[in-house]
Amino acid sequence: MDDYIYDLVGVGIGPFNLSLAALLDDLPEVKSVFFDQKPHFDWHPGMLIVGTRLQVPFMADLVTLADPTNRYSFLNYLSQKNRLYPFYFLERLDIPRREYNDYCQWVANELKNCRFGKRVIDLEYNQYEEYFLLTVQDIQTKETTTYSCKNFALGTGSVPVMPKSFQGLSPENVFHTSEFLDRQERCRKAKSITVIGSGQSAAEVFRELLKERMEHHYELSWITRSRSFLSMEESKLSVEQFSPDYVNYFYQFPQKQKDEIFASQNLLYKGISSHTITDIYNLLYEHSVSCEEMNVGIQVLTEVKGIQEKADKYEILCNQWQQNKNFTRESEVVIVGTGYRPFIPDFINKVGSYIYWDDKGRYEVEADYRLRLNIPNQIYVHSGISHSHGVGSTNLGLAVHRNKVIINHLIGKEVFPIYEKYVFQSFDAETF
Template sequence: MSRVYDMVGVGIGPFNLSLAALADPVDDLSVAFLDAKPEFSWHHGLLIDGTTLQVPFLADLVTLIDPTSRWSFLSYLREHDRLFPFYFAENFHISRREYDHYCRWVADSLPSCRFGRQVTAVRWDAEGEVFHVDAEDVHTAQRETLTARNVVLGVGTEPTVPQPVRGLLGKEVFHASEYLDRQESLRGAEDVTVIGSGQSGAEVALDLLRAQESAGWRVRWLTRSPAFAPMEYSKLGLEHFTPDYTRYFRTLPQETRDRVVPAQWQLYKASSATTLAAIHEVLYERSIGRDELDVELMPNVAVTGAQQVDGGVELACRHTEQERDFAVRTDRVVLATGYSPNRPQCLEPLSGVIDWDAHGRYQVDDDYRVVLDPAVSGDVYVQNAEMHSHGVGAPDLGLGAHRAAVILNAVSGRQTYSLPQRGAFTTFGVV
C-alpha cells in the first residue's frame, strides 16, 4: 500500500514554505510539498537593487509563531555567518534579495519540499477516503501520485492584466513581475509608461527614473487611483494585519466584507512613503536648472483601450475626475497592476464537490478550510486565496506563520503551536 501523507501542499511560495518549516519538527506528521518550478523563486522579476520588504524581518517564515525555530531569519544569518554584519546594518526591513535568499535556504534544506513537480490533478477517492495528488516531473515527464488525508493549496496569485491590453502582451507590453527579465526589451525605448501606483509600480518608476539620463527615455507613471498615496503605516493602522482583526472580519456578513476590502486600498495597494520620497528626491535634484523634465506623473487615469502602432503602443485613456478622454503614445508599457487569486487547473476534478460562493470564490472557514460537500471527509485548505473571507491580511507576510500554525493545528487535531490571544490594542467591533 502506498504511503498516506497527513498533508500534501500544492505550490511552494512563502506561505506553503512557512507551513513546511513549521511542520518540520513535528515528528508524527508526514508532509510533502510540490512545485513545478526548478527551485524556489519569489518575485524574481522584481528583485530590484535597493528594494526592501514592506514588513519587518520578524515576519519571516516562522518567528511570529516559533522564534526558537531553526528556520528563522536569525538562524539563516547565523548559518551564513552574517549575524554581526546584520547587527551593524540596523535594518529592520531587509532587502527583497535577502528575503528570497533566506527562503531558498529553507526550501533547499527541507526534505519535504520537492521542486520540478507539476501537479496535474487533485482527486478525491471516496472509497479510500483520501486525496490523490497526481504530479509529473517537468524534466523526465515521469508521473507519480501522492496520497493524502489533507491538501493545502499554496499556488499563489497570478499577475492581473487589464482587459484593454490583454491582446498586446509581448515585447512592448508586459507585467511588472517580469520587469528585470525584460530589461533587454527596454533598450532603445524612448518613452516608457508604468501603469499602477502600488509598491511595484513605485519601484519600477523609481528604477526607470534613476536610469533615465543614461537610457534617454521619457518616463510616464499613470494610475487610476486618486493619488500617488503612501501605504498606511501608522502603528494602530498596522493592527489590521493581526489575528485580532481577522477574527473581527470573520464576524461580518459577506456583503459587508466585499464592501470593506476595496475601501481599505491604502492598507495593501498603495506605495511605501520611503519609495515615494525617493522618487520625489530624484525629480527635485534633476529639476535644478531645468524648466521641464521628461517625466509625467498622473493620477485619476483609467486605460480604456490600447492598440499597437509603429513598434509602440497607443493607449486610450480617460481622466476620471475631469471625464476627459485623451491618447498616450508610448514605446513600452509596464503593467504594475497587481495580482489576483487563480483557480488552479489541477483542482478541476474537485470542482463539483467545492462549495463555491456566488462569485465563484472558495468558501473558507475559520481554519482556512475550504467548504466541501459533506460526503468528502478529507480537507482542503487555502493560503492567500481568502481575502474575501479573512480580510486584508491574507496576502501579508506578517500573518503567514500564524495562518500556517492554524492549519497545522487543524490537521494534527491538537494545539501543535500555541496561538497569540491578543495582538492588537484596537477593539474592532462590539462584543
C-alpha cells in the same frame, strides 16, 4: 505510485506553504510532502530590484512568529551565512526583498519535504477509502507519480492581471511589472516608456526607470486613474489590522458586509510605501537641477481605456475622468502594474462537487482556513481567502499564524499556543 498515504500534501511552494513545511519539519508525527513546478524557490523574480525592501519587519519570516527558536528563522539564516554583524550594524527592521528571497531559498534547500520541478496535473478523491489522489508530473522527464494523502494544502499563490486590451501585443514592448527585470535591458534601449498603475510594484518600477533615465535618456511617463499617488497606511495602530485579532473580528460578519469592509481598506495594501514615494520625489528634484528638461510626465485622474499599435510605438487611449477629456499618449514600451489575482488550478475542478461555493463563485472557507467540504478530509487554503479572512490574507506575518492554526487542527491538539489577544486595541465591542 508512492504507496505511502501522506497526512498532508502541499501544492505550490511559495512563502506560505514553505512556512508550513518548515514548521512541520520538527513534527515527525505528520508525514508531509510539498510540490512546486518551478525548478527552485523564486519569489517574484521579475521584481527583485536592488533597493526594494520587504514591506514587513524581518520577524515576519517563515517561522519566528510561531516559534522563535526554530532553526529556520531569518536570524539563523544570517548566522549560517556569516551576516549577523552586517545586519546588526544595518539597524533596520525591514530587509532587502532580494535577501528575503535568498533566505527562503536557503530554507527550501534545507527541507527534505519540498520537491521542485514537480507539477500537480490531476486530483481525484477516493470516497470509499477517504483520501485524495494527486498525480504529479516531473517537469524534466515527464514521468508521473501518484500520491495519496488524507489532506492537502493549497498554496498556489497569484498570477499577474493583464487588461484584455493589452493582451496579444509584443511581450517585449508591452508587459506586466512582474516581468520588469527580464525586460530591463529592453527599457534601456527605448526612446519612451510609460508605466500604468499606482501600486507599490508600479512605483518601484518607475523609481528604477527614473534612476536610469539620465544615462539612457528615454522619455518617461507614469499614469494612474487614482486621484493621487497615495501612501500606504503604515501607522502603528493601523497596521494592527494585520493581526489575528482583526482576522477573527472580520470573519464573524456576513459575506456581504465583509465585501463592503474589504472594499474600503485599499490603502492598507494597495498604496505606495512612504519611503518609495520619498525616493521618487528626491529623484525628481535632482532631475530638475540646472533647469534641465526633465522629459518626465506624471498624470493622475486618468483612466487608460485601451492601446493601439502605431508604427514602432503604441498609442495609449486615455480619459481624464474628472474633466471627462480624452487624449492619447505615445510610447515605445508600456509597463502595466495592474496587480494580481488568486490562482486556482484546474485540477480543483475535479473535486469541485465536494466544495461549497458562494454566490460569486468563491469557495467558502472555515475560520481555521479549511475549505468548507462535504467530505471528512481537509483542504487547507492560503490563496484567495481575502473575501473570507480579510485584508491580512496575503500578509507574510499573518501567514505564520495561519500555519499555527492549520497545524493545530491537522494534529488535533495545540502544538502552537493561540492567544485571545495579540494587539493593544479592540475591534469587537465585547472585548473592550
